[in-house]
Amino acid sequence: MRHSRLKSTAAILAFVILMGILxxxxxxxxxxxxxxxxxxxxxNAGASASPASAKKPVELVLSxxxxxxxxxxxxxxxxxxxxxxxxxVRLDVYPDDQxxxxxxxxxxxxxxxxxxxxxxGDGYIPFTFLEPLSxxxxxxxxxxxxxxxxxxxxxxxxxxxxxxxxxxIYNKKVFEKAGVKVPMMNYAELTAGxxxxxxxxxxxxxxxxxxxxxxxMLQAVGGVYTFPDEDVEKIVKNExxxxxxxxxxxxxxxxxxxxxxxxxxxxxxxxxxGYQGLLDxxxxxxxxxxxxxxxxxxxxxxxxxxxxMMPITLGDDYISGVVNLSGRAFGVPSxxxxxxxxKELINFLMEPDNFKIMVAPDQGASPYEGYATDQNPFxxxxxxxxxxxxxxxxxxxxxxxxxxFNFSDSGxxxxxxxxxxxxxxxxxxxxxxxxxxxxxxxxxxW
Amino acid sequence: MLSKGVSKQYTIxxxxxxxxxxSLFFIIPNLSGFAMxxxxxxxYYPLKPAFNGWxxxxxxxxxxxxxxxxxxxxxxxxxxxSVKIVVGFLxxxxxxxxxxxxxxxxxxxxxxxxxxxLVIAFVFSALYQPEFGPINVFLRSVGLGFLxxxxxxxxxxxxxxxxxxxxxxxxxxxxxxxxxxxxxxPQEYYEAATVDGAGSFRRFFNITLPLTMxxxxxNFILCLIGGAKVFGQVFGLxxxxxxxxxxxxxxxxxxxxxTGLYGYSAAAGLLFTVVISLVSFITLGLFRKLEVEY
Numbered sequence: 014m015r016h017s018r019l020k021s022t023a024a025i026l027a028f029v030i031l032m033g034i035l036x037x038x039x040x041x042x043x044x045x046x047x048x049x050x051x052x053x054x055x056x057n058a059g060a061s062a063s064p065a066s067a068k069k070p071v072e073l074v075l076s077x078x079x080x081x082x083x084x085x086x087x088x089x090x091x092x093x094x095x096x097x098x099x100x101x102v103r104l105d106v107y108p109d110d111q112x113x114x115x116x117x118x119x120x121x122x123x124x125x126x127x128x129x130x131x132x133x134g135d136g137y138i139p140f141t142f143l144e145p146l147s148x149x150x151x152x153x154x155x156x157x158x159x160x161x162x163x164x165x166x167x168x169x170x171x172x173x174x175x176x177x178x179x180x181x182i183y184n185k186k187v188f189e190k191a192g193v194k195v196p197m198m199n200y201a202e203l204t205a206g207x208x209x210x211x212x213x214x215x216x217x218x219x220x221x222x223x224x225x226x227x228x229x230m231l232q233a234v235g236g237v238y239t240f241p242d243e244d245v246e247k248i249v250k251n252e253x254x255x256x257x258x259x260x261x262x263x264x265x266x267x268x269x270x271x272x273x274x275x276x277x278x279x280x281x282x283x284x285x286x287g288y289q290g291l292l293d294x295x296x297x298x299x300x301x302x303x304x305x306x307x308x309x310x311x312x313x314x315x316x317x318x319x320x321x322m323m324p325i326t327l328g329d330d331y332i333s334g335v336v337n338l339s340g341r342a343f344g345v346p347s348x349x350x351x352x353x354x355x356k357e358l359i360n361f362l363m364e365p366d367n368f369k370i371m372v373a374p375d376q377g378a379s380p381y382e383g384y385a386t387d388q389n390p391f392x393x394x395x396x397x398x399x400x401x402x403x404x405x406x407x408x409x410x411x412x413x414x415x416x417x418f419n420f421s422d423s424g425x426x427x428x429x430x431x432x433x434x435x436x437x438x439x440x441x442x443x444x445x446x447x448x449x450x451x452x453x454x455x456x457x458x459w
Numbered sequence: 460m461l462s463k464g465v466s467k468q469y470t471i472x473x474x475x476x477x478x479x480x481x482s483l484f485f486i487i488p489n490l491s492g493f494a495m496x497x498x499x500x501x502x503y504y505p506l507k508p509a510f511n512g513w514x515x516x517x518x519x520x521x522x523x524x525x526x527x528x529x530x531x532x533x534x535x536x537x538x539x540x541s542v543k544i545v546v547g548f549l550x551x552x553x554x555x556x557x558x559x560x561x562x563x564x565x566x567x568x569x570x571x572x573x574x575x576x577l578v579i580a581f582v583f584s585a586l587y588q589p590e591f592g593p594i595n596v597f598l599r600s601v602g603l604g605f606l607x608x609x610x611x612x613x614x615x616x617x618x619x620x621x622x623x624x625x626x627x628x629x630x631x632x633x634x635x636x637x638x639x640x641x642x643x644x645p646q647e648y649y650e651a652a653t654v655d656g657a658g659s660f661r662r663f664f665n666i667t668l669p670l671t672m673x674x675x676x677x678n679f680i681l682c683l684i685g686g687a688k689v690f691g692q693v694f695g696l697x698x699x700x701x702x703x704x705x706x707x708x709x710x711x712x713x714x715x716x717x718t719g720l721y722g723y724s725a726a727a728g729l730l731f732t733v734v735i736s737l738v739s740f741i742t743l744g745l746f747r748k749l750e751v752e753y
Contacts, residue, residue: 111698114717121502121719139719141503223612223701280701281589281612421718432614432702442523449518453720454503 071351072101073358076116076126081341082106087130090371094361100354109224113137125346128355133170133342134161136419140169144345144352150363153381157408160416162342171359173368174304174340175377175386178395179234179409181325182305183298184291187215191297196323196398198332200267203235203325207274210297217274219287219296220431227284228431229424230300231268231327233409238331239264240414249418250458251448255426255440265436267327268427279431292316300325302337303391307374322391324404333407334399419454421447495725502719515726525727527703528711531618535693535707536686538622543633543682544675546626551637552667565638569631576628580695583624587611587696611697614704621705625692629685633678640674641667669751676746680739687735 081087082104091102105126107115112131119125120142131138151168162170188195191213193206207217221227232239239261240248247253255261276282276296285308290296292313299305303322310317326332343362345355362371365384376389388396399406407413411423425446429439451459496515500508519525550568554561571579586592587610595607610620648666657665690709693699699706699714706714708731716724 108698114714117502117719118713118717121505121716121721139503141505225700225702278609280614281609428702432704445518445521445523449522449723450718450720452514453499453501453723 070099071354072103073351073354074103074105074126075128076105077130078109078112079106080109081130086371086373090362090367093367094358120346123348125348127349127351128343128345130341130343132339133172135164138344140164142346143169144347145169146171146356146359148360148363150381153383155380155382158380161338170342170344171363172342172380175372175375176380177303177337177377177392179302179335179337180322180395181298181300182320182322184294184319185321186319187294187297199329200327211274215294215297216276217297218271219290219299220275220279221282221284221287222279223281223283225428226424228427232427234300234335235325235327236264237333237407237410237413238328239410245414254444256437262436264327265430269430288312303389304375306389306391321394323398333405334395335407335409338408338412419450421450492725493729495722496729498722500722515723518723519727524703524706525711528706528708531706532687532708534618535622535689536683539625539686540682542626543630544678547630547633548637551634551641555638555641568634571628572631576691577695579628580692584696587620612701617697617705621692621696636674636678640671644670672750680742683742684735684739
């Protein structure tokens with residue numbers, strides 16, 4: 014009898030300890046949920062423009078890339094939001110090369126920030142992770158942007174940067190000295206130009222390859238023609254592999270043939286490592302985006318006047334001016350703890366005046382109808398060159414031809430090729446990766 | 460005094476809470492991970508995982524990055540294990556002798572163990588910085604500028620740089636285990652061998668080495684498992700770059716998981732567990748045969 018009582022006591026004790034520990038584990042979430050509820054109620058109460066003092070302030074966590082978190086414009090716009098609402102916004106920044114992975118992991122493990130700023134599009138942060146967004150700005154979003162920020166008519170991301178160009182940022186003095194006329198309208202003109210520049214002692218093309226994705230720029234900008242329409246359809250339906258697209262393979266061969274004209278240390282240098290060299294005329298050009306204008310002007314306000322921007326191609330009879338639609342966009346994870354406040358913050362930032370504060374000092378065309386924006390000298394020259402030479406405007410190669418298809422890491426084959434992997438092997442390895450991804454995400458035909 | 464039967468019941472009752480917790484947080488998640496490895500579970504369809512047989516495993520062996528990560532993990536494991544065993548044993552022998560300040564040396568060698576590998580990795584990324592990093596600055600200042608390298612971005616040096624950091628950071632534990640082994644060898648054996656005319660080498664190979672074999676076994680297994688599980692060191696220093704040149708098994712799983720491919724990552728994890736368990740058991744068996752009773 015005594016033993017039986019002892020047994021029962023010990024069993025109850027064990028059960029109580031176990032439950033106590035489990036309850037302690039669960040308390041954090043409960044507390045968070047409560048915080049979320051409180052915040053949500055506060056937001057609803059404040060939705061009818063009630064004064065900031067009437068709300069219970071919350072702290073929102075905004076995650077983004079290290080470099081994007083440095084934006085003075087973003088900080089100013091967030092300060093304006095804090096002043097207007099009483100809420101606080103904590104910037105949670107991560108190394109640029111790790112942010113997307115970390116963000117997806119955090120969202121998958123229920124540790125999501127309240128909102129984030131990342132590259133626009135389902136391919137970066139799947140929309141299945143996100144809350145639908147709405148607001149006056151969503152109706153004003155131009156169609157080409159909506160193509161990437163929305164799915165099935167529903168907006169999931171708020172595009173938060175002016176529209177600029179991808180192209181070749183070049184040193185006018187280097188080109189003049191070498192006697193090279195811009196823009197170089199085809200591959201023959203490009204190689205002849207690079208050879209002439211090399212003869213002057215400058216490195217014709219600077220590639221900052223440590224960032225990985227920068228190798229892809231030659232194709233993104235100079236290879237829009239590499240996927241003919243008939244091949245696009247077959248690739249998407251898994252009826253053709255990259256190695257079957259002869260234009261793409263030819264492009265890769267041509268890209269590789271440019272190796273003698275690029276910097277030897279291309280695998281180890283980053284974008285800022287090229288600024289001074291480009292400004293001083295040590296490098297002839299760098300294929301990137303017009304957003305670099307602000308950094309270059311900051312590095313040397315005088316010498317930046319020697320720089321220009323032009324379209325580039327590796328094709329024989331094809332060239333286009335490429336609009337950059339890979340910019341910054343806000344999203345709210347579906348497991349955000351302060352969804353309503355995060356959406357409210359986005360609506361605040363997307364108001365025309367706040368948008369202007371946020372995107373400064375970047376310039377370019379507005380992604381929203383009726384928003385006033387300015388253009389920088391690179392954008393002005395791109396516009397002038399494309400108009401004067403009747404060069405069509407397109408998006409980059411993947412956004413132009415594959416707006417919804419997921420290639421996994423589309424820069425991988427180009428990095429591999431520059432790291433001396435044979436072209437056919439690089440494209441085959443890439444195919445295996447995106448085939449697996451498309452099988453997993455149940456793309457029809459895979 | 461309690462009877463044997465009652466005592467047994469108490470044992471079970473006291474073990475029960477720990478067992479339940481262990482099951483809840485370790486056994487059940489691991490078993491579900493095992494099941495997950497055979498599904499197409501992903502962030503794209505998080506609530507609809509479907510059984511897909513061996514597909515994840517077939518995909519793993521078709522992925523070029525997976526094979527790179529296996530190769531790099533092997534290189535890392537073999538290099539760091541060899542260096543830690545050889546250098547660790549030598550350091551332990553030195554520190555086991557009557558040298559001045561030996562306690563200070565032991566503390567210095569052991570101290571990096573207390574830091575998280577990720578923290579050490581961030582410190583080393585500053586040391587390895589090509590332009591202003593202390594290593595290259597020192598090399599240039601003593602006229603050895605030609606030896607200054609892009610330690611983390613040059614394909615030839617990136618993996619070696621990570622290995623060097625790992626050896627520095629974790630050799631302390633190897634040395635401590637060897638020291639314990641050396642101190643457990645009875646002094647009389649050495650005295651008897653000396654009387655019999657055995658020299659230093661003979662004493663080392665016939666006494667020290669066989670009698671410290673349990674310490675070597677433990678160190679070997681620990682280095683092997685630690686090397687195969689490498690993650691923080693690579694993640695903090697290069698995150699698998701440049702161009703996957705330092706991608707290891709741990710960073711591969713992390714990368715796959717954060718891409719949202721949960722089933723695929725679980726398959727990689729399962730494969731890893733099976734391989735590491737097999738290698739550990741085989742190694743343990745082999746070393747046991749070399750151990751001697753005394």
